[in-house]
Amino acid sequence: MSVLKSVDDLFEFARKCEKKTIALVGAEDVEAVKALVEAKKLGIADGLLIGNEEVVKRNLELIGAHDFKIIDSKDEYDASRKGVECVVRGDASILMKGLVKTSILLKEVLKDEWNLKVKELLSHVIVMDIPGFNRLLLLSDGGMVIKPNLEQKKMIIENAVEVAKKLGIEKPKVACLTAIETVNPNMPETLDSAILAMMNRRKQIKDCIVDGPLALDNAVSEKAAKVKGIESEVAGKADILITPDIHSGNMLGKSVVYFAGGKIGGVVVGAKVPIVLV
Known part of the structure; x- marks a missing residue:
């Protein structure tokens, strides 16, 4: 398709x-x-x-x-x-x-x-249609897992990748978001993001390309990535945005509607049937 x-x-x-x-x-x-x-x-x-x-x-x-x-x-x-x-x-x-x-x-x-239940973890995926973007963006998890650990983040990525494939994205580009695009030991979220990127390279996370840590601007804007000197297959071209916790995911999803005039749809995945939850 x-x-x-x-x-x-x-x-x-x-x-x-x-x-x-x-x-x-x-x-x-x-x-x-x-x-x-x-x-x-x-x-x-x-x-x-x-x-x-x-x-x-x-x-x-x-x-x-x-x-x-x-x-x-x-x-x-x-x-x-x-x-x-x-x-x-x-x-x-x-x-x-x-x-x-x-x-x-x-x-x-x-x-x-x-x-x-068919998956070990149920997670929430938002599909976003944002003015100015030439593609749909997926966001997870802003509705289910409050503060995911490393293993849960891996499963959140895998669930989101399944949704992306349903949208015809053959090999989704996944950005693990944090406030900065470099590893900082004082910010554990950046460590998780870097580990997830390495797990992807080692084939522990499959059927996608994962990079992180990435800040929001250089995850979705090639211009911002170029300014920061970030070169990767994901930077500026992300299909899926993985947030570090439910708060950042929830706020980012709602900001698309209220600040950008975008359209969103949310679904809980990991069960035998999809659960529509916005």
Whole structure:
């Protein structure tokens, strides 16, 4: 497949694929329902709405939407369980977080009885369409792993690489971000980044090119990399940005929307089904 370079490319690709059914857990969330309505109009997905039936029906009337199956639930725990049951039965192939706590939904997903976990680590990947860039950028992890250790960072990279490949990026370029682009023993994040780059060279991390430490500017701007005298296959050309903790990842992802007018979509990967989480 050709490389998908924008949200429009993603929509066009989705239209050509088999239509999916999304189980929205916590369907009292009006904005999430609006997203499902739009996906249905585009012909890329149908939806199951799981939440307080009375509230969900009222919201559907307010936005003028119809033809959605509603599964009544009494609280967040009940909604999460019913959502997971939907994907286990095959009634839906994607979970989407609505008005429920992330921790409650993911705790249900990870229960042994469902056998949904396929990776040792679940991680969050944001796909970003940023004005001025000629490609999609991926960001991880701004939504799941609070302060990953070295082994967890390796798994975060591997999960993000799988997503990048789904977007047609054959050998993704991965930048391990820190505040600076040199190793500083007083900044442990720079040490991890350098180790991850060496692990990639030693084939301990495969199917991608990893470099680090890199600062944000010289990870995405060839001009900035040239000014700093950084020469690598990744500098200025990164496809995937790996942040040192959840705080930096979360803030960077949201800044794309609020400061740059970009578009983002987030998904938790590592389970048998994708979990939409923005």
